[in-house]
Amino acid sequence: MAGIQAPGVGSNLDINSIVTQLVSAEKAPTEKRLNSDEALAQARLSTLGIVKSSVSDFQSSIRALASLSAFQSKT
Structure with a gap:
């Protein structure tokens, strides 16, 4: 009669390390995409600030x- 077997038990495999590496590998592409999206959003926000400043200078x-009289004094 066969008993209950648990693969990996007693095999000296570092299961915690393997699982941690697998989880890291799974989330790496998502983190990369989110970081890229954040950098793009920051660049757009910075550009918007520059445009806003330029419009404000123009309004002034x-x-x-x-x-x-101020207009006529300009040459």
Whole structure:
């Protein structure tokens, strides 16, 4: 009569290490994609800040020319 067998028991395999490595291998592509998406979002946010600053500078320049005398004094 055959008894209950548990493969790996007594085989000196480091099961915890194997499982940890498998989990890391499974989540690596997802982490890479998320990091890439985050970098893209940060770049877009930075670009948006630059555009906002440029528009603000432009608005300030236009306000300076709002009066006719200030506009006429420019050459």
